[in-house]
Amino acid sequence: MHAKKHFHLGKHFWRREHKTAVADGRAVTLGTLPAGKTATIAELQGGRGFTTRMAALGFTPGAEVTMIQNFGRGPIIVLVRGTRIALGRGEAERVWITPNGGNAHGES
């Protein structure tokens, strides 16, 4: 449980860690994930309303997402926790992911 440790390290450590992941080029936005590929959610950006709605649908750091449809423009479809969710392009750009393999925040 890495995440647990992070929370003890300070209030924003967890978030900063992802910011570095972004800076390293390890994290990218969900909108860039090609169809058929799977990734792990690193961070959600956006207001609390957005975060809580996404979290309720299963988008939490550590969860796996599989891209089902992504044509580079317009909305996308992803599979998260067994459910197909359609997201607008804008929403997809607010979800940061790390391509699978570099799993920094395994939930289990």
Next chain:
Amino acid sequence: MANREETARSVPSVLGACCADGSGPVQPAGPCTIRVALVGQPNVGKSTVFNLLTGMNQHVGNWPGKTVERKEGIHRCDGVDIQIVDLPGTYSLTANSLEERITRDYIIHERPDVVVMVADAASLERNLYLLSEILCLPAPVVLALNMVDVAQQQGLGIEPHVLEAALGLPVVPMVASKNQGVRELVDTVLRVYREGPRGVCRPDIREDHREVLAELVNLIAGSVPEPYPEDWVALKMLEGDEEITEMMRARLTPEQWERVHRVLMRHEDAILAIAGGRYEWVRRMTRAALTVPKAGQITLTDRIDKVATHPVWGLFVLLGVLGAIFWLTYTIGSPIQAFLDRYLIQAGAEWVRTAFAAAPWWVTGLLADGVIGGAGMVLTFLPILVIFFAVLGALEDIGYMARAAYVMDRFMHLMGLHGKSFLPLFLGFGCNVPAVMGARIVDSPKARLLTILVAPLVPCTARMAVVAVLAPIFFGSAAIWVSWGLIALSLVVLAVVGIALHELVLGGEHVAFIMELPLYHTPNARTIGLSVWQRTMGFVRKAGTIILIVSVVVWALSVLPRGEVDTSILAAVGRFLSPLGALMGVGWQMMVALLTSFVAKENTIATLSVLLGVGGEEAGLAQVLPTLLTPASALAFLVVQVLFIPCAATVATMRQETGSWKWTAFSVVLLFVLSFAVGIGVYQLALLAGWGV
């Protein structure tokens, strides 16, 4: 049979008062009334379960002061009356939306005896997230595991008994669409009611946040109002729930609040940790009970979606579906409507005139023109609406409507709306009233308002019926092209108005598009039938109440003070507006006809017949009208008539759904100005094209 215990228990239930001992073990009782709340995420078949339990014994209304449907019903079993409230479908219980607020307020304040959570077995993980929230509330819970057949088809292995043991609450596997498991569910509910809750495994906050939660509970202890549980309030504050935080802010002293606030600021990110913790709990609960197949299986849904959600093919599929709906409407619905209009409305009005021939003019006028011609006329559109409701209900039940919204999202996005708004707008082709009502499915309040504001720009069947009568008179065989042109023009205006309103009025705010695409499944006739029935009855009730009142008022304006249209208040307004009509070569009679179309769109023709003295004969109109209007003016008139203020019924519904006179008035003024502006513009273009003679 009625014993004292029963009376004692059922009286507070009837009053809806909250019982102090709601969470405690319930005393054994004989025949009685128990209150059950149905909760669940959207698309889990909750309505199907509700319909199975209550059948026709249900009442659909609104939650007080809110535009969210409230469904209640009674299931009688073994002498027990089970009062069931179908709470709105929600993904979680954070006060993000009205639905979520209603659901949790109901459980907290109304204290149902048993909460039945309906879950989709095929996406158990996400469904149990809601359960993890419900378990923090003081109510005994039964988990109805619906669609176990779909889960099996998906290759998921679920063992209800193992899940039951892990959760510590009863789990009932069901296939509601095939009427399986209902009896077991009822028995379980009754058992839980009699025996009280067992040792439920409640989700705990993740270890890393346990300390801060305890700190918060400490800080707010003693200030939390009844009936809120302290732990729950602290958890919600940590989640950043605005409603609960505001409530506590008002109750704490400034010093206390300062300390609470500091803790909250320090843990702004807590929501993700809490949500993550809930999913960890879910995983623990399902670890033994759920076996997930290896990824990579291509399901039927994937195969259909390859086409149905494709940006190009999906559009063709959608066009095909819409085309089929129109075809059905016009080949079946319209003839029935015309029949009802002729033999019910017109015949009814004639009958009233002869039967009450001796009565004062206003009695016959009120009945024949106000009641029958206004509200009654609206009812003739029921066949068309029933077809619309049935087809849309079936598409919804199959799971296609979410795909239609997805495909349309690209286009709706241009005007600041997202795909979901497409569905109510499409209903508008049948009638604008259900379109305005249907805007409820749009989750953001601003997008909902915008949807309602543009809905009247969808040309409804009533307006197209007027076009169908008038266009051939002026344009002969070209009438069909004029009709299609008017529809296209309306949609262009709709898009432009949508874009403009989004930017100017609503500040260009981005509307989030987050929508579940449910698995496709075979439709359930019972579910569709009941939804058609409920929507239709909702429409009829409206026609019988608010639409009736408004129709009568507008009718009064069209005949007062002397009982004739051409000397009425409305005619005076029409004459006053005649300079506006002159700009497109249209006389005052046409202006009055437009104004009376406010009662019901078909009135345009009736009014013209009266004002032009042709005695209600369409043939007469065909002779007189071309002598009054040039083709350019006629075209302009048709444009104005299609874009004009919607009928009184729609305006009344807009008032109800927006809850605001301001926005209703705004819409009326906007459409008035817009219709004339476009009409005059078209007239000038037509003059340039040489249609002015």
